[in-house]
Amino acid sequence: MIETLLSPIFVVNWLNKPLSHIYVEHGATDYATTKRILERFPRSEIIFIDDYKDFFNRRNQNFEAQKLSPKLILAKKKSDYIYDGSQFVQEGDETDYFYTALMLNCLYDCSYCYLQGMFSSANLVLFANLDDYFTSVINFLAEREDTHKQILLSISHDCDLLAFEKVSGVCREWIRFLEDHPGFDIEIRTKSANFSAIQDLTPTDRVLLAWTLSPKIVEERYEKGVPCTRLRLENALLAASSGWPIRICFDPVIPVEGWREAYSSLVEQTFRKFPMKQLRDVTVGTFRMNGDYFRRMAQARPSEELVYRDWENKNGVVSHTFDERHEINDFLTEQLLNYIPSEKIRTWS
């Protein structure tokens, strides 16, 4: 009886659209970012909350289900604005690498992403109190003892900030802040095709735009909702030709059937026409994840093929074996050396 009541449209549109609901912390209502976003989504349901953790860290959430209709939380970051760089990044000794969590979670849904083990929720948290971050950076720079090393601050570490730029405008704010505050560079890493959101800004050497690229087979199999590599590469080329320094990331390299041919072809496709003057470096890395995150990810995403692979869990890090890692890194390095000098290649192993 009930089925006859349903129209086909009702059956198809049975989930709310992403960002159908925006949860706003009482303490975050007055920030410009909050106001701008609420104006941009007049049809979203607004729900006021005391603390974002009450919603974000609820028990018994289903990450996989939430990814189908993620909600946005606008919150105020209260402490810990700058973190030491992760052991999983490829920065060399010449750079002091830090990151800041402006946003938690990502619009995209990559099977290999550590965020699905890091957070119990797939909803997006955006911290709206940008000025507090800026003050924290100023204080951090003033108190720093070792001033010889260059500082690189990743602002899109636990998220893809550029993918969300047309909504948040946060990258733009950081680039403007940077103009008046020397002493550090920022990295904006993305899989988006959203360079147009900051294209009108004057390029600066102090902002490193990093694009992660994957071959078609990996992109189709493991990167749900992500713009295709062709678009990402077009964006990277456009940014490079506009004068921005670029980092290209082949990270993680996922060995699938025919991975050598796939990655070799991707390297060729990427660097055939790349304006090398703008290429800061290339990072290469294999799949790796904190062991606890991996365990949680395996529970949260039981239908993801990657969780069933025979990974090695060594010293709390889930990854390929040492030999496999070297095989992958060596192959990619060999391919890259056809186009770029070795000092521009950074690997994680």
Add this chain to the structure above:
Amino acid sequence: MGGVNTENTSGPVLIVVALLAEARPLVSSLNLNFHSHGEYRNDEFTLIVTGVGRISSAISTTKAFSLNDDYVSVLNFGLCGSRNPKTNIGEMRYVNRIREVCTGRDFFPDPLIAHEWEESAIQCHDQPVQDSNVMDFDPFAEIVDMESAGFFQAATLFLPVHSIHCIKVVSDHLDTSRKSTKDIEELINHRVLEISKYLQQICRSITAAKPKIHAHIQSSIDDIAKSWRLTKTQVHSLHKIALGASLRKIDFRPIFKKIEAENPMVKSDRNLAFTHLCRELAK
């Protein structure tokens, strides 16, 4: 691989109401049969009548889940009061935040499934509310009931939050004078069609079921495990890798054919053959 359930797997839904008068229109429209005191059923739905108050609601919800853990969703349905005089009597509200007044704690359903009603935050009080000033401490929650917080806390022990739903029909503007059974049934009867549509949506599981290896592959793995005398750990690893290979839609036949003749007799040969098989499946 992961993602939305395209197989349309569905399961029974538990409906939790406080009063028999709230239950009757649903029992009738969903063709539920009397099962036991305060419980009505058919293959798709189980409806329980809990009595008034959050403790009763929590206890009855817990009991229902303890007797049957197959429910894919649970819905708390019932009447509520509204302090907003502009809200029409009979309007429906999807509850997106529940404030438990006695503790000041908030609980949040996960509104993933689309619906056609306005949404509202609700205050869950232990006594009927007649004075709107009592609700002033949470100005964003304009409706009030006496069950939602108890229901929600009990339900989260058994189901993920996106499978827990709370829908209310506004029955009054904080006027606690007793309503006749007929009035209550009439209010709900007007909404039965919408509720039935929504129930059809929530009886469908959003995410795909946990993947399983096809029976004939499982049987081959069992044969290998037995004839090679694999250790428990090796069987577990093999099962895991085979599941991944199965998700990648690997053709198992040539791999199994290749190892058909293998019959490792000593431990070292067995371990070598096992490593080789895992590598083939992981390709």
